Amino acid sequence: xxxxxxxxxxxxxxxxxxxxxxxxxxxxxxxxxxxxxxxxxxxxxxxxxxxxxxxxxxxxxxxxxxxxxxxxxxxxxxxxxxxxxxxxxxxxxxxxxxxxxxxxxxxxxxxxxxxxxxxxxxxxxxxxxxxxxxxxxxxxxxxxxxxxxxxxxxxxxxxxxxxxxxxxxxxxxxxxxxxxxxxxxxxxxxxxxxxxxxxxxxxxxxxxxxxxxxxxxxxxxxxxxxxxxxxxxxxxxxxxxxxxxxxxxxxxxxxxxxxxxxxxxxxxxxxxxxxxxxxxxxxxxxxxxxxxxxxxxxxxxxxxxxxxxxxxxxxxxxxxxxxxxxxxxxxxxxxxxxxxxxxxxxxxxxxxxxxxxxxxxxxxxxxxxxxx
Amino acid sequence: xxxxxxxxxxxxxxxxxxxxxxxxxxxxxxxxxxxxxxxxxxxxxxxxxxxxxxxxxxxxxxxxxxxxxxxxxxxxxxxxxxxxxxxxxxxxxxxxxxxxxxxxxxxxxxxxxxxxxxxxxxxxxxxxxxxxxxxxxxxxxxxxxxxxxxxxxxxxxxxxxxxxxxxxxxxxxxxxxxxxxxxxxxxxxxxxxxxxxxxxxxxxxxxxxxxxxxxxxxxxxxxxxxxxxxxxxxxxxxxxxxxxxxxxxxxxxxxxxxxxxxxxxxxxxxxxxxxxxxxxxxxxxxxxxxxxxxxxxxxxxxxxxxxxxxxxxxxxxxxxxxxxxxxxxxxxxxxxxxxxxxxxxxxxxxxxxxxxxxxxxxxxxxxxxxxxxxxxxxxxxxxxxxxxxxxxxxxxxxxxxxxxxxxxxxxxxxxxxxxxxxxxxxxxxxxxxx
Ligand code: SF4
Numbered sequence: 150x151x152x153x154x155x156x157x158x159x160x161x162x163x164x165x166x167x168x169x170x171x172x173x174x175x176x177x178x179x180x181x182x183x184x185x186x187x188x189x190x191x192x193x194x195x196x197x198x199x200x201x202x203x204x205x206x207x208x209x210x211x212x213x214x215x216x217x218x219x220x221x222x223x224x225x226x227x228x229x230x231x232x233x234x235x236x237x238x239x240x241x242x243x244x245x246x247x248x249x250x251x252x253x254x255x256x257x258x259x260x261x262x263x264x265x266x267x268x269x270x271x272x273x274x275x276x277x278x279x280x281x282x283x284x285x286x287x288x289x290x291x292x293x294x295x296x297x298x299x300x301x302x303x304x305x306x307x308x309x310x311x312x313x314x315x316x317x318x319x320x321x322x323x324x325x326x327x328x329x330x331x332x333x334x335x336x337x338x339x340x341x342x343x344x345x346x347x348x349x350x351x352x353x354x355x356x357x358x359x360x361x362x363x364x365x366x367x368x369x370x371x372x373x374x375x376x377x378x379x380x381x382x383x384x385x386x387x388x389x390x391x392x393x394x395x396x397x398x399x400x401x402x403x404x405x406x407x408x409x410x411x412x413x414x415x416x417x418x419x420x421x422x423x424x425x426x427x428x429x430x431x432x433x434x435x436x437x438x439x440x441x442x443x444x445x446x447x448x449x450x451x452x453x454x455x456x457x458x459x460x461x462x463x464x465x466x467x468x469x470x471x472x473x474x475x476x477x478x479x480x481x482x483x484x485x486x487x488x489x490x491x492x493x494x495x496x497x498x499x500x501x502x503x504x505x506x507x508x509x510x511x512x513x514x515x516x517x518x519x520x521x
Numbered sequence: 522x523x524x525x526x527x528x529x530x531x532x533x534x535x536x537x538x539x540x541x542x543x544x545x546x547x548x549x550x551x552x553x554x555x556x557x558x559x560x561x562x563x564x565x566x567x568x569x570x571x572x573x574x575x576x577x578x579x580x581x582x583x584x585x586x587x588x589x590x591x592x593x594x595x596x597x598x599x600x601x602x603x604x605x606x607x608x609x610x611x612x613x614x615x616x617x618x619x620x621x622x623x624x625x626x627x628x629x630x631x632x633x634x635x636x637x638x639x640x641x642x643x644x645x646x647x648x649x650x651x652x653x654x655x656x657x658x659x660x661x662x663x664x665x666x667x668x669x670x671x672x673x674x675x676x677x678x679x680x681x682x683x684x685x686x687x688x689x690x691x692x693x694x695x696x697x698x699x700x701x702x703x704x705x706x707x708x709x710x711x712x713x714x715x716x717x718x719x720x721x722x723x724x725x726x727x728x729x730x731x732x733x734x735x736x737x738x739x740x741x742x743x744x745x746x747x748x749x750x751x752x753x754x755x756x757x758x759x760x761x762x763x764x765x766x767x768x769x770x771x772x773x774x775x776x777x778x779x780x781x782x783x784x785x786x787x788x789x790x791x792x793x794x795x796x797x798x799x800x801x802x803x804x805x806x807x808x809x810x811x812x813x814x815x816x817x818x819x820x821x822x823x824x825x826x827x828x829x830x831x832x833x834x835x836x837x838x839x840x841x842x843x844x845x846x847x848x849x850x851x852x853x854x855x856x857x858x859x860x861x862x863x864x865x866x867x868x869x870x871x872x873x874x875x876x877x878x879x880x881x882x883x884x885x886x887x888x889x890x891x892x893x894x895x896x897x898x899x900x901x902x903x904x905x906x907x908x909x910x911x912x913x914x915x916x917x918x919x920x921x922x923x924x925x926x927x928x929x930x931x932x933x934x935x936x937x938x939x940x941x942x943x944x945x946x947x948x949x950x951x952x953x954x955x
Contacts, residue, residue, distance in 0.1 A: 150774065150775060150812065151772040151773070151774060152772060152773045152774075152775065152809040152812075152814075153770045153771065153772040153773070154802065154805050154806055154809065154815065154817075155770060159770075163770070171599075172595070172598075172599060174595070179823075190767050191767050193757075193760070193761035193764055194761065194764035194765060194766045194767060195766060195767075196761070198598050198599065198757070200594075200598070202591070202623075203619050203620065203622075203623035204619055206588060206591065206620075207588075207590075207591045207594075207619070207620055207623065209591075210584070210588045210590075210591020210592050210594070210595065210620075211591055211592075211594050211595035211598070212595060213584070213591075213592055213595060214564075214582070214591065214592035214593060214594060214595025214596035214597075214599070215595035215596065215598065215599035216595070217582065217592070217595075217596060218595070218596050218599035218600040218603070219599065219600075220595075220599040222595075236585050236588075237584075237585065237588070240584055240585060263823065264820075264823070291841075320818075320844065323818070323819075324816055324817065324818050324844055325802065325805060325815075325816065325817040325818075326814075326815065326816045326817075326841065326844075327805065327808070327809050327813075327814045327815045327816075330770075330772055366600070367562055367580045367582065367596060367600065367603070368559070368562070368580065368596075368600040368602065368603045369559065370559050371559070372558055372559060372578060372579065372580055372581075373580050373581070374574075374580075374581045375581065375582045375583065375584075376574075376581070376582075376583040376584075377583060377584045377585055378583060384581070385530075385575060386575075431844070434841070434842050434843050434844060435842070435843040435845070437840075437842050437843075438842035438843040441842070508845075509843070509844070509845045511843070511845060511847065512842075512843050512847070513847070
């Protein structure tokens, strides 16, 4: 055991470095600022670039430019910044630019409370792009997740050429915690697939049997076209409805069809349990405390902690939650992800508790909901 | 070198559009500079000038309105060897104003071609940031209320080291472009030309009138030249090369036995300057030296240096789980500000909890066991109060031990700060925590 004391945001920064991040740009905003501070400390001495944009739009724009030049890029902000990122996020989705975007959620709406936690952006991250195409969202529970899921986020951005969100929360990001370095479980670093040099390059044409186009960095000998406009495989504007339809379908399917390959979760079954608690993010910790108390008191209760929130891991939820008589969901918002659970299970009788007052949901509150 | 124009995609502007001249001049400039297509990236904005990237056989990057400079900046810093040219109309200039100003100040080696034709061509001839007040445009009377912006003067004032205005009909247009591209730093070249599709339908503007307007404006080249300095990327890499690589995070191998079992919730209630947050961290580190898991949450006003400063620490043998404080086991009441902020906590304390109370702090009624410490009599400065309180607990072997605290201090501090902290702990330890 090698224990270190680390804040969630520092773990995200160190996770990014472990994932081979070479470019970071951000605009300071509580509670995400310490990610920027960490990257400024780590990246430039390692030969990378860390920039402070004039605003959030510039910060993510720098990242998109750098990512097209081949950099492994990350940016970090909070709800107000995600709002400003929106048009650039749509660009990254539609034009297949790999990027990791950290949203350290704080209490909204709007500027809300800078130093209060929430999980109020969960549907916003999914639907905050024009066009409504799917995105990947991972949600860390603790400092260890901040480290590990950041590495996964980079790998996914590279694999699928898309923006990948880390839906953190002030309560995870700005909480310091002991982390056992020996227990860290980091996946091998994955890089985007580069196009074979001996063939003509079409920037948006996936190879045979693939849904993700090969990449060539801008600046290479072969010319690269990038555009936010609706484009054909050659990267030029197209008005061909068949071509457009096929591209949108591909952008959707490349993530939806593969979600089982990146479904992260913790499963705590309890023999004989007829009640299942489903939670994510920092709330999963209170849920764990509550469930441990229940099980110790002879009231077996199972817990599913979801870490891949989008695309919704439908098969997993259906398989694990299906057999339970009672299902309890709680989130630090007024009911966002519970809609997905209801949809997947086709049930309207899910017990829900939502709290959006800047405070953590307490184990006691969870026990009350379970016992209600 | 041969032309970099894309023979399959010839310009598609309205007949007589000034943009066409800029396309030709840009090709001449690139050809003259012997640049191959793969050495150049054209980053185009939105509007009619946003079509530029399609006319050239270069790398092409077309994104959102007003944001072209943001992509170009990332691209250039990630690939310094690439020649990056941004084309933007007067529309992009207005909507992306903050990026234009920042690019001038930042001085990344980019060339910004501002294709000023005094209106939004593509959307129907509305007024832009450069529309003359007397012009008749698609925005009704609105442009009469806002004077036009002289972007070249603004750029020079904002720190751009290379700025020029030129008529799109000037025989030296390609030469001016080549000079802008060759300059190592941010170069802004404003070209002024006619939009027959929209603007000159209702306004009279000729190449001669453009020349006359340009001649009447105060020159900007010399003003800009005063801004000459090291290019941003070059300077960045130089600064970065002198930085020490960051050390790996310090870690601890557990070496002591914990002094208390079960989940401990410790709340330090202090005021700004009492280092409650640092002491919270020391407590976490001390816990780790005994193999305990620890978490720390802090609470202080956004405006630091006044008001409360609170640290909440949890120590457990197993996983932390919930990181909130449910039932504090130890409260360190060190300042009135901290106590006021958490006044509701006291009435609910269990009888088994302990409160370390500074003698000069008053507490709300509370069922817990209270131990009073007179920090004043011990001659402990306010800045040392929270560390002294930890030492006091350690001397009593409550929450932590003296070995754990010393090890934490050695991990957290170096040099004089470490010695002073250890000396303070030794001094408090002599009292035996009584
Ligand atoms: S609308 Fe104006 S700027 Fe656009 S192509 Fe026509 S003439 Fe040129």
